[in-house]
Amino acid sequence: xxxxxxxxxxxxxxxxxxxxxxxxxxxxxxxxxxxxxxxxxxxxxxxxxxxxxxxxxxxxxxxxxxxxxxxxxxxxxxxxxxxxxxxxxxxxxxxxxxxxxxxxxxxxxxxxxxxxxxxxxxxxxxxxxxxxxxxxxxxxxxxxxxxxxxxxxxxxxxxxxxxxxxxxxxxxxxxxxxxxxxxxxxxxxxxxxxxxxxxxxxxxxxxxxxxxxxxxxxxxxx
Amino acid sequence: xxxxxxxxxxxxxxxxxxxxxxxxxxxxxxxxxxxxxxxxxxxxxxxxxxxxxxxxxxxxxxxxxxxxxxxxxxxxxxxxxxxxxxxxxxxxxxxxxxxxxxxxxxxxxxxxxxxx
Numbered sequence: 001x002x003x004x005x006x007x008x009x010x011x012x013x014x015x016x017x018x019x020x021x022x023x024x025x026x027x028x029x030x031x032x033x034x035x036x037x038x039x040x041x042x043x044x045x046x047x048x049x050x051x052x053x054x055x056x057x058x059x060x061x062x063x064x065x066x067x068x069x070x071x072x073x074x075x076x077x078x079x080x081x082x083x084x085x086x087x088x089x090x091x092x093x094x095x096x097x098x099x100x101x102x103x104x105x106x107x108x109x110x111x112x113x114x115x116x117x118x119x120x121x122x123x124x125x126x127x128x129x130x131x132x133x134x135x136x137x138x139x140x141x142x143x144x145x146x147x148x149x150x151x152x153x154x155x156x157x158x159x160x161x162x163x164x165x166x167x168x169x170x171x172x173x174x175x176x177x178x179x180x181x182x183x184x185x186x187x188x189x190x191x192x193x194x195x196x197x198x199x200x201x202x203x204x205x206x207x208x209x210x211x212x213x214x215x216x217x218x219x220x221x222x
Numbered sequence: 223x224x225x226x227x228x229x230x231x232x233x234x235x236x237x238x239x240x241x242x243x244x245x246x247x248x249x250x251x252x253x254x255x256x257x258x259x260x261x262x263x264x265x266x267x268x269x270x271x272x273x274x275x276x277x278x279x280x281x282x283x284x285x286x287x288x289x290x291x292x293x294x295x296x297x298x299x300x301x302x303x304x305x306x307x308x309x310x311x312x313x314x315x316x317x318x319x320x321x322x323x324x325x326x327x328x329x330x331x332x333x334x335x336x337x338x
Binding site for chain 2: 001002003004005006007009028031032035037040041042043044045047048049051052053055056057058059060061063064065066067085086089090092093094095096097098099100102103104158159162169171175176177178179180181186189190193216217220
């Protein structure tokens with residue numbers, strides 16, 4: 001889901017950067033107000049977790065690979081704005097140092113995984129977990145369902161960004177200038193693999209870590 | 223042991239296991255992620271490389287493309303070790319940037335408090 005350089009045309013990638021500016025600004029503003037010095041190590045841990053979990057590429061037999069992002073989990077544990085910052089930092093380092101995701105696509109990739117995935121996952125979690133106790137099974141299920149939804153929201157938005165390129169960016173002769181596949185190709189390809197496999201991996205990872213905190217440090221879930 | 227220390231150990235264990243994310247896909251004959259192909263693969267699939275894509279694809283040359291450390295071997299063991307080392311570098315950079323951001327945020331909030 002890390003869109004490389006060259007797949008999105010200037011209209012899309014600059015639009016996504018413009019869209020990210022207020023989110024990065026709001027996240028900094030929120031952290032500035034609410035972050036306590038003792039929480040900084042958790043923010044660093046969240047970013048490190050997001051980075052390392054994305055290194056676990058999961059294969060589809062003879063096909064493509066995908067991975068979890070940790071976005072919903074971090075939002076549950078540290079709050080959505082802290083998750084925006086930690087996942088964004090992981091994505092920017094991945095692009096700069098490892099060529100995983102393009103430089104021009106940083107805005108788009110951060111919006112998909114660090115904003116859309118975070119808030120979709122966090123919203124679903126709050127909805128399902130509402131009024132449940134910290135140790136309850138409902139919390140666990142809420143985390144799993146939320147993570148599944150969060151990752152799929154990220155994936156579908158990425159598929160739409162890729163799929164609209166042939167409509168937006170054409171040469172004089174009608175050839176696509178950037179990502180060449182239409183929505184009818186990108187949507188089923190990306191959505192299906194996340195709905196059928198990668199979403200469940202994200203859900204399992206999230207539920208496992210929530211279970212860990214329920215047992216060892218329930219204060220983090222309160 | 224406090225919670226953060228335990229969680230860092232968890233990150234360390236994940237790092238050591240991370241080559242699985244490299245080896246298992248290879249074992250199953252899986253390529254990269256959908257829609258993250260190189261230009262040669264695009265040409266193979268579409269028959270040509272879109273003009274703008276060719277231009278933009280050269281925007282940035284990352285120092286450790288595909289999480290491979292410069293000069294590492296391509297064998298099973300060195301590939302895995304290189305992947306772990308790239309992970310360590312990446313996590314160190316990530317943590318460094320997070321601390322830098324929080325430092326800047328705290329300095330800003332500190333100065334605004336002084337004004338009051």
